[in-house]
Every structure is written in structure tokens, then in C-alpha cells.
Amino acid sequence: MAAITSCSVYIPVWRLGRDEIARATGFQSLGGERSVACWDEDSITMAVEAARGIEENPDALLFASTSSPFKVKQAASLIATALDLNLGIFTSDITDTMRASTNALLMASNMIDSGKFERVLVVASDCIPSKPSSLYEQLFGDGAVALMVEAEGDAEIEGYTTYSKPQPGSWMKAYDDSMKDFDMRVDARYGYAASLQSAIMPLIAKLGLSPADISRVAVSAPDPKSYVGLIKSAGLKPEEFFFDRVGITGTAHPFLLLASQLEREGRILLGSYGEGSDAFCIDIKTPIRTNLSRMIESKKEIDYGEYLYFREKMGEKTYPDRPSPVKYWRDEKSILRFYGMRCKNCKTVSYPISRCCIECGSKDSYEEVKISEKGIIYTYTVDYLISPGNYNADGIHPNVVAVVDFENGGRAFMELTDVYRGKENVEVGMEVERTFRLLNEKNDFRYYYWKVRFPRG
Amino acid sequence: MEVAVIGTGVTKFGHIWEKDQEDLLVEAVYEAVNDASIELKDVEAVWCGTFYPFSGVSGNNFSDPLKFFGKPISRVENYCATGMDNIRNAAFAVASGAFDIVIAAGVEKLMDNGSRGIPFIEGIFPPYMPAVSAPGMFALAANRAFKEWGWSREDLALVAVKNHYNGARHPKAHFRSEITVEKALKAPMIAYPLGLYDCSAVSDGSAAVVLTRPEIAKQIVGDEYAVIKAIGMAVETIHPWSRPSESFLSFPATVKAAKMAYKQAGIENPYKEIDFGIVHDCFTITELINYQDMQLCKPGEGADFIRNGVTAIDGDFPINPDGGLKSFGHPIAASGVRMVCELTRQVLGKADGLQVKDAEVGFAHNLGGPYSVAAVSIVTRA
Numbered sequence: 001m002a003a004i005t006s007c008s009v010y011i012p013v014w015r016l017g018r019d020e021i022a023r024a025t026g027f028q029s030l031g032g033e034r035s036v037a038c039w040d041e042d043s044i045t046m047a048v049e050a051a052r053g054i055e056e057n058p059d060a061l062l063f064a065s066t067s068s069p070f071k072v073k074q075a076a077s078l079i080a081t082a083l084d085l086n087l088g089i090f091t092s093d094i095t096d097t098m099r100a101s102t103n104a105l106l107m108a109s110n111m112i113d114s115g116k117f118e119r120v121l122v123v124a125s126d127c128i129p130s131k132p133s134s135l136y137e138q139l140f141g142d143g144a145v146a147l148m149v150e151a152e153g154d155a156e157i158e159g160y161t162t163y164s165k166p167q168p169g170s171w172m173k174a175y176d177d178s179m180k181d182f183d184m185r186v187d188a189r190y191g192y193a194a195s196l197q198s199a200i201m202p203l204i205a206k207l208g209l210s211p212a213d214i215s216r217v218a219v220s221a222p223d224p225k226s227y228v229g230l231i232k233s234a235g236l237k238p239e240e241f242f243f244d245r246v247g248i249t250g251t252a253h254p255f256l257l258l259a260s261q262l263e264r265e266g267r268i269l270l271g272s273y274g275e276g277s278d279a280f281c282i283d284i285k286t287p288i289r290t291n292l293s294r295m296i297e298s299k300k301e302i303d304y305g306e307y308l309y310f311r312e313k314m315g316e317k318t319y320p321d322r323p324s325p326v327k328y329w330r331d332e333k334s335i336l337r338f339y340g341m342r343c344k345n346c347k348t349v350s351y352p353i354s355r356c357c358i359e360c361g362s363k364d365s366y367e368e369v370k371i372s373e374k375g376i377i378y379t380y381t382v383d384y385l386i387s388p389g390n391y392n393a394d395g396i397h398p399n400v401v402a403v404v405d406f407e408n409g410g411r412a413f414m415e416l417t418d419v420y421r422g423k424e425n426v427e428v429g430m431e432v433e434r435t436f437r438l439l440n441e442k443n444d445f446r447y448y449y450w451k452v453r454f455p456r457g
Numbered sequence: 458m459e460v461a462v463i464g465t466g467v468t469k470f471g472h473i474w475e476k477d478q479e480d481l482l483v484e485a486v487y488e489a490v491n492d493a494s495i496e497l498k499d500v501e502a503v504w505c506g507t508f509y510p511f512s513g514v515s516g517n518n519f520s521d522p523l524k525f526f527g528k529p530i531s532r533v534e535n536y537c538a539t540g541m542d543n544i545r546n547a548a549f550a551v552a553s554g555a556f557d558i559v560i561a562a563g564v565e566k567l568m569d570n571g572s573r574g575i576p577f578i579e580g581i582f583p584p585y586m587p588a589v590s591a592p593g594m595f596a597l598a599a600n601r602a603f604k605e606w607g608w609s610r611e612d613l614a615l616v617a618v619k620n621h622y623n624g625a626r627h628p629k630a631h632f633r634s635e636i637t638v639e640k641a642l643k644a645p646m647i648a649y650p651l652g653l654y655d656c657s658a659v660s661d662g663s664a665a666v667v668l669t670r671p672e673i674a675k676q677i678v679g680d681e682y683a684v685i686k687a688i689g690m691a692v693e694t695i696h697p698w699s700r701p702s703e704s705f706l707s708f709p710a711t712v713k714a715a716k717m718a719y720k721q722a723g724i725e726n727p728y729k730e731i732d733f734g735i736v737h738d739c740f741t742i743t744e745l746i747n748y749q750d751m752q753l754c755k756p757g758e759g760a761d762f763i764r765n766g767v768t769a770i771d772g773d774f775p776i777n778p779d780g781g782l783k784s785f786g787h788p789i790a791a792s793g794v795r796m797v798c799e800l801t802r803q804v805l806g807k808a809d810g811l812q813v814k815d816a817e818v819g820f821a822h823n824l825g826g827p828y829s830v831a832a833v834s835i836v837t838r839a
Contacts, residue, residue: 350700358699359702378705379598381596381600381648381651382648382649383592383648384645384647385592385647386587386593398648399588401593409701411699411700411701413589413696428600
């Protein structure tokens with residue numbers, strides 16, 4: 001059977017306290033805090049951030065999400081491009097259910113078992129929209145997890161079962177902009193536990209195991225109460241559910257729970273819920289290290305007002321007329337794959353790729369080079385006449401921009417993101433690292449590109 | 458090169474809501490024509506600079522306001538160096554003998570485009586790059602200079618104080634009041650570390666000069682003319698932030714344009730051989746770096762110049778005795794032309810209240826874009 005060989009997590013740096021939500025909205029606080037994607041993050045950018053932590057290149061990439069920014073346009077191919085992957089790999093989006101992540105894992109497992117694929121990268125990512133002052137606003141958090149699946153490895157997928165059963169549950173119709181439900185108690189009472197049980201019991205039987213053979217569980221839930229109820233009724237020990245520190249990260253949540261279990265040996269049960277359940281038995285023979293704790297611990301708090309700005313519920317983003325989708329397509333190698341050039345004549349590494357060297361002018365005499373992840377701020381400014389994302393200035397959010405010298409050569413002009421209203425300390429000589437973000441949305445097209453941030457953790 | 462400036466015209470600079478671009482141009486051109494004691498019909502060719510709108514006006518930017526039809530007119534556009542490049546084109550045309558009398562004019566009506574900085578240029582920032590405002594571009598140099606040389610916001614403020622002191626005494630300046638270092642430091646931040654008083658204003662204005670060759674000038678105005686001895690110009694990259702060798706401590710376009718101009722005029726030691734200068738103080742940091750790039754002092758010594766009063770109007774090398782862009786604002790295409798008008802006033806001894814002592818040779822400098830276009834001209838008494 002296939003195995004999980006590596007795992008990488010991305011949680012946005014921003015945290016919003018639920019007491020802060022309660023203070024601003026009057027909605028009762030559920031306690032703790034939730035992660036919040038920056039205004040320039042979505043399920044695509046977070047997927048890229050998570051997947052960048054996986055070293056090996058896959059021959060297939062499955063993107064699992066309920067919140068792709070596109071209804072028509074494959075996110076997986078854009079993610080693969082930002083990851084600078086080979087054009088020949090198989091890409092697919094698995095969507096529309098909180099089970100999308102485990103659906104994708106099931107497919108990946110079969111793709112490996114078929115012998116036709118060597119490495120399948122599964123990235124689950126969600127940034128689910130919710131209305132201000134709603135329960136979902138407090139339930140959800142934003143994040144992404146990437147898993148590499150190969151034929152052999154430290155965490156063997158011993159088996160899986162799946163169970164499909166539509167419940168009223170929660171939904172978003174094709175053009176809705178936030179989650180809807182009839183009455184979540186129906187699911188809590190009749191859907192959640194029953195679905196998981198219907199998936200798990202046959203799995204244990206199929207593998208000839210008894211419940212005592214299971215060390216730990218990584219089972220997601222629509223809310224923390226349902227999770228506790230399930231664990232109690234099954235007589236299991238509750239594991240870290242991350243509700244207090246992250247929130248429920250939609251379809252990425254089963255993987256987030258799995259990530260926290262991968263660091264210890266033992267046989268675990270992975271379970272998801274959404275129009276049924278998928279259950280996996282995974283035997284962790286050698287612990288797999290992840291960046292989970294770094295992602296949880298490196299954080300910055302924001303207030304509710306800034307959260308509303310992030311989610312575009314406040315302020316107006318207008319832009320001076322600018323980019324062209326055609327140029328964006330034409331210069332993909334520099335824009336999305338972040339390649340610069342090394343001049344064969346003067347050896348200068350520069351960014352972006354251009355026919356003539358910026359230092360010596362040599363024409364068509366260069367090799368393409370990948371620009372490194374880290375760099376140093378050569379100089380910078382905090383520009384109050386423009387807002388981040390090249391939007392017109394709003395008077396509150398200045399654009400923090402820096403001339404960055406990258407580790408292995410190449411200099412580029414970069415937006416410094418994840419800076420609260422431009423008020424954090426920026427200095428010449430500081431270290432920054434690349435992060436994949438949305439530049440802006442203009443003329444109904446979403447432009448993604450690379451920015452820099454201060455190193456996480 | 459020997460090209461005579463026989464007439465100058467400069468409108469009042471400022472927020473001139475009640476006049477449009479055409480009105481301003483007519484005003485400046487007729488002032489220059491009258492000053493030159495000629496008639497508009499005597500003019501054989503025109504170069505007219507306008508930066509906005511970006512395209513679509515062509516030579517009609519001059520022909521229609523003045524109903525000046527049937528003659529060659531070129532529209533010039535070269536960022537904030539538009540004005541000086543405009544004069545460069547006109548001057549070389551006269552020097553070549555192709556024309557005897559020409560006009561170089563510049564006009565800009567920025568306030569019709571909105572007042573928050575200058576409008577953005579479509580396509581200048583490709584989709585792999587953050588946008589940055591004009592003050593933002595020059596703030597990159599300021600932060601690097603602070604780090605490299607220990608300059609401070611106080612040094613920048615001294616430039617603003619000096620230029621506003623001069624501008625307060627110029628009847629055509631946009632801003633005519635003195636400021637203090639404290640006022641400059643307390644002003645709102647525009648692009649760190651540049652505050653409001655570190656930036657030149659968005660203003661309206663127009664300027665024009667009538668050019669001819671010295672032998673013709675003598676017949677028309679006697680000795681009452683100035684001579685353009687040299688105009689150097691250089692274009693560098695629009696993406697200085699992509700060029701690894703860019704120091705942000707010097708603007709290579711200025712260095713090269715200055716060298717070119719000094720060579721044309723046979724000047725070896727500008728500090729000694731030139732009496733004063735008008736530099737492009739779009740931002741206070743720009744003026745300090747200009748001192749160095751114009752070879753008046755060594756790299757890193759620019760701030761000493763302002764601290765020690767060297768560039769004050771009564772200093773050893775007065776810079777921007779007119780008050781500079783700081784006091785006039787910067788109607789882009791008009792600025793370079795206005796600078797040459799100021800040089801002419803000074804070398805002819807007509808700069809009432811702001812006359813530099815023994816002003817015989819002066820230079821003017823324009824710097825535009827992300828420091829990518831620079832032009833330097835040298836003007837002497839006839």
C-alpha cells in the first residue's frame with residue numbers, strides 16, 4: 001500500500017481572538033483564536049506555501065479545497081506552476097466537500113498503488129468565506145496542508161473505507177458568498193457520528209484489527225462540540241483539535257490533525273466528514289517531522305477592523321489601470337516560477353528575464369536561473385501614496401516595498417506583506433523570505449505573484 | 458554649442474484652477490515672445506513638452522492653443538526631464554543652422570488629473586512588481602543614504618528650509634512662505650522617510666524660451682541674452698531596483714549627463730568654474746545626492762553642504778536660488794524650461810531680490826522617472 005512520506009503545513013501568520021470578534025460584533029465568544037488569511041492570501045496561495053515545504057517533485061498534484069477562488073480555472077495547474085513543477089505532471093482539483101482532502105488522498109493512494117505514478121502531492125487548503133457576526137466566522141480558520149504520497153515510506157496507508165450519505169449539513173450554492181445551513185443540530189445528532197462509524201467500523205474489520213490496535217485518532221468535525229461528543233462516545237482519548245489556536249480549517253482540517261499525529265509512532269485513524277465520511281488506517285513506523293508547531297507558534301494578532309479589511313468587508317479597493325493577463329501569461333517563467341537570468345558575458349544574475357543583460361547589455365546570452373527563497377533588504381520605503389497590491393492609496397494601508405538582494409544573486413523590487421498597516425519596524429539589512437500571494441484583482445482577473453515577508457518563527 | 462536665449466516667459470506656478478493648460482501655454486509663450494522683441498510669426502519651429510496626457514496630443518499641444526499652424530512642432534515627453542530635453546532638441550536644431558528662431562515650451566496642468574501625487578503610468582510596473590509612487594522611488598535612496606552615511610531626516614529638512622527661504626522671495630513661486638526644520642519634521646509622512654515638506658508639490662504652470670544663434674541675437678536684443686553652452690542628457694534603466702550594481706546613493710543618469718555637459722562646455726572643475734546651480738529638488742534627498750552627482754562634492758558629503766550653508770543663496774555655491782521645485786511645485790514639462798529661464802535671469806542680473814552675486818555661469822539639472830532620465834544644461838552671460 002501507498003505511504004505518506006512527508007508533510008508540510010501552512011497557517012497564515014494572522015490570528016483573530018474570538019473574544020475580539022465578540023467585542024466587535026456582540027456574537028458570543030467561543031474562546032481561543034482563529035487563523036486569518038491576509039488580504040492577499042486565498043486557498044491557492046496557501047496551498048503553494050504549504051507545498052513549498054515538500055522537497056521532492058511529484059508527478060501528480062491534487063488540490064483539495066471548498067474555497068477555490070475560481071469556479072472555472074484549475075487551481076492545481078496554477079499551484080504547480082508557482083512550484084516550478086514540470087508541465088507534464090497530472091493536475092486536478094478535488095472540490096465541493098469538506099471531504100475533498102481525504103477524497104484526494106484516497107485517489108492519490110490508488111494512483112500510487114496502480115504503479116502509474118511515483119509521487120502524488122495532495123494539497124488541501126481552505127479559506128472559507130463567512131459573514132461577519134456569524135457562527136461560521138468563529139468556527140473556521142484558514143490554512144493548508146500538503147502531503148506527499150509514495151509507494152513506500154514512514155507512514156503506511158494500511159487501508160481505507162468510504163461512506164457516502166448526503167445530510168442537510170452546511171452548503172454554499174454556486175454563487176453564494178458564505179456558508180448556509182438549515183439547523184446544524186440535525187447533522188450533529190444524526191450525521192456526523194453515524195457517518196464516521198459507518199466508515200470506520202468496516203475498515204477496522206477489513207484490516208482484522210480491534211479498536212485496541214488504534215493508538216490515536218485524527219478525525220475532523222464540523223464543530224468542536226461534535227468532536228468531543230464523538231471521542232467520548234467511542235471511549236477514545238481526545239487529541240489536539242486546534243480549535244483554540246487555529247479554528248477548523250475546512251477540508252484541510254483532517255490533514256492538519258494528521259500532521260500533528262505524524263510526529264509520533266503508532267497506528268492512527270484518519271477521518272473526515274462531509275456528505276459521508278472517508279476513513280484511513282495509517283501506520284506511522286517512523287515519525288515524520290513537520291513544520292506544524294512553527295506555523296502555530298509564529299503569529300501576529302489583528303483586530304476585528306483589520307480582519308474586515310482583509311476580507312474586503314471594509315474600505316474600497318480601487319486601482320490605477322495596470323497589468324495585462326497576456327503579459328502575465330507570456331512572462332510566466334519570471335512571474336510565477338520566479339526565474340531570473342545569469343548573463344554569460346558578465347555573470348550578473350538579474351531579475352526578471354530579459355533579452356539584454358541589465359548590466360552589460362549582452363543580447364540573448366544568458367541562462368535562466370531560479371532566484372532563491374531568502375534575501376536581504378538593500379533599501380525600502382513605506383509608501384503612503386499607494387496601498388498594498390498596487391491599489392490606490394486608502395490612507396490607512398501604505399505599501400511597504402523593498403529592494404531585495406537574493407541569496408544566490410538577483411535583485412528584485414518586492415512588496416513586503418504581512419505587515420500590520422505598515423507600522424512594523426523595517427530596516428535596511430533585514431532578512432526576508434519569498435511568499436506566494438495575490439497581487440491584485442483587476443478587470444476580473446486575479447494576478448498572483450511573489451512577495452516577501454519576515455521569516456516565520 | 459552657442460545658442461542664445463533671447464526671451465523667457467514663465468507663468469505663476471501653483472494650483473491654477475481657473476486656467477486650463479492652453480491658457481497657461483499662451484501666457485508663457487507670449488511673455489517669451491514679447492521679452493525677445495519678436496513676433497510669434499517669426500518663429501520657425503517649436504518643441505513643446507507635455508507629460509500628461511501620456512499620448513494622443515502630439516504637436517497639437519502647441520499649434521491649437523496658439524493657433525500656430527503650418528510649421529514644424531514636435532511634442533517632447535521624457536519624464537521629469539521633459540522640459541530640459543525639450544530645450545535640448547530646440548537648441549540643437551538652432552545650432553545646426555536648420556532654423557534661425559525657435560521656441561521651446563513646456564506646460565503641465567497636473568491639477569486637472571487629481572491632486573494626490575502624479576497619476577500613475579500605465580505599464581510602468583509589470584505584474585511582477587509592486588507599484589511605487591514618485592516619493593517612494595526617491596525614499597529608497599534616502600533610506601540607503603541614511604544607512605550608508607548616517608544622514609538623517611533633519612538633513613533633509615534643511616534642504617526644504619533653504620529652498621522655501623528662497624522661494625518665499627520669488628513672485629512666481631507656488632509657495633511663498635518660509636518654513637522651519639520643526640515644521641518639516643512634524644509634517645505627515647508621504648513615503649518614509651520623506652514627509653510632506655520633503656516632496657515637491659503637484660502644481661500647474663508653463664514656461665517658454667525663444668532661442669536663436671548669437672549673431673542673430675545681437676541684431677535683435679543687443680547684449681541682453683544668455684548663452685546655452687552645453688546640454689548633456691542620459692537615459693538609464695526604468696528598473697533601477699532590478700540592477701544589482703545600482704547603489705541608490707547616486708543617480709547614474711545625472712552623473713553621465715553632467716559629465717557630458719561639462720565636457721561640451723570645457724569645464725574641468727565645476728565647483729570652481731561654475732557660480733551657482735539649479736538642481737532637480739523633486740525631493741529633498743534628491744538635492745543632496747545631486748550635489749554629489751554634479752561633482753560639487755564627494756559621495757557622502759552632500760549633507761555637509763547643506764549643514765554648512767554652502768548652497769544657501771549667500772553661500773559659496775548657491776543652489777536653487779529661485780526656491781527650486783520645493784517652492785515652485787513641479788508641473789513636469791514646465792520645470793526644465795523654467796530652470797533655463799531662471800538661469801537666464803540670473804546671468805543677466807535680473808533676479809530681483811534673489812540675485813546670486815557675480816552670477817556668470819550657472820547650470821540647471823532635471824532628473825526624471827525612477828532616476829532614469831537626466832539632463833544638464835550650462836548657461837552663461839553673453
